Amino acid sequence: MxxxxxxxxxxxxxxxxxxxxxxxxxxxxxxxxxxxxxxxxxxxxxxxxxHGYRRSSAGAPEAPLIEIVFHELDSTWAMELIRGVQNVAKETGLSVVLTETGTRHSPGADWVEGVLRRRPLGVVLVFSTLPDDLKKKLWSRAIPFVIIDPAGDPEPDVPSVGSANWAGGLAATRHLLDLGHRRIAVITGPEDMLCSLARLDGFRSAMGMAGVAVDPALVRFGDFHVRSGRTHAAELLQAPDRPTAIFAGSDLQALGVLEAARVLNLRIPEDFSLVGYDDIPLAQWSSPALTTVHQPLVGMAEEAARMLLRLRHTTPPPPPTDTPRPLPPTPTDQADTRIEFGTRLVVRDSTARPPGQRG
Incomplete structure (x- = not known):
């Protein structure tokens, strides 16, 4: 060769x-x-x-697999992404292999060596960053990769699929403001993840545009899981001047807020309102049904898988396009390697006017 x-x-x-x-x-x-x-x-x-080595994908034996990589694999949220990749795999006669890397957002050298041995058609990484040395190893073997919701701001050469997190945080907070809430708490995700910071920025922007000061004591960083939502909500709801509304940065955290309210004998939305984020299937079946920001998790994963199949025929990886994509996106060429899906607010039963402001 x-x-x-x-x-x-x-x-x-x-x-x-x-x-x-x-x-x-x-x-x-x-x-x-x-x-x-x-x-x-x-x-x-x-x-x-x-020497700028890059193995020809046409000449390399490949396994009929798409690999999807999570740092944690323990939630309904993850299952929605798996379902999206699986949908595309079924269409194309491929299989899906799952990898869990632990709490690291950047998989290590041991992971990439395993990928080189498995030689899948491509890799979908969730909430990840890839160091330059790992990117080069994958590119040199003609193994394309796409990141869903990158942990940090992806470099121009990194294909990615995300959603409008800032707009989602803005919409959730505006909904609460329009209902009359002013003392609004936010429980977002980790401080080192781009999507959680973007949702927090959307919250701050909505508050600022409404002329409402953000109380630093009402801003909490969690981990997008139920336990952190429950822990932070218990502290917020037992404060002397508790919030009249909570915006949770994920539906899982919102479920934790519901549990904290149950333990404290507080009713939603009678005592305080609650908004989640993601619109996982459980959101509509919680009690009360959860007002939340919908992001199309299945569609995002489907697009990531389709992008992988396009990138298999691209050498080297193409530069990103600066042209905004329609939502939902309909890729038209191999230059579409940075795609952002729209988000929308879904109003259900967990939000109402603040106590004392109902007619």
Whole structure:
């Protein structure tokens, strides 16, 4: 096999010669085999990178798999994303493999070595960032990847699918303001995640435009899970001047708020109003049914999977488009590698006017 470089062409035999190893050792590194020492692997990887090596996807044996990577896999929210990827996999005769990396938002070198051995058609990462060295390893093996809701601001060369988090936070807060609430608390996600910060920024913007000061004591950072919603809500609702409304940055956190209210014998929306985020299936079946911000999780995952299949035929990964996409997006060419879906408020039974303002 011959490999394209920026200055000409180089064979794998030449890479082996320059590294002082056998051709079979270079092949082992390319295939992610574990039986190569770390120093040798590093030397070969450096030479492959220096020569701009990129394996031809047409010539590489691939498993008929799409791999989806979560740092945590324990919620209905995750199941919606899996369902979206699975929908596309079924359409194209592929299978789906799941990987859980733990609490890290950036999967490590051990993960990427496993991917090189499995050699899927592509990888969907959720709430992740990818260091440059991992990106280069995937690109060099012609394994495309797409990130759903990147943990940080993705670089221009990183394909991603997200939703309008700022607009969602704005809509949720405006709804509460329009009902007459002024003392509004927010329980968002982790401080190091772009989507949770964007939802918080939308909350702050709505409050600012309404001329309502944000009380720092009412701003809480959680982890998007039930337990953090329950813990923060219990503290907020037992304060002397408790909020009349809570905006939870995820439906799971909102379910935690519901549990805290039950323990404290508080009624929703009679004693305080509650808005969630995501519109997972459980939201409409909670008691009361949850007012929430809908983001199309299944559609986002479907688009990420379709983007992977398009990127398989693209060398190198294309630059992002600066043109806003229609919502829901209908990709028209391989340059569509940064897509943002719209969000919308779904009003149900968990919101009402504040106590004392009802006629």
């Amino acid at each position: 011959r490999d394209e470089t920026s200055t000409g062409r180089v064979t794998l035999a030449q890479v082996a010669s320059q590294a002082g190893v056998s051709l079979s050792t270079v092949s082992k590194v390319l295939n992610g085999r574990p039986d190569v020492s770390a120093p040798t692997r590093g030397k070969v990887e450096e030479l492959l990178e220096a």
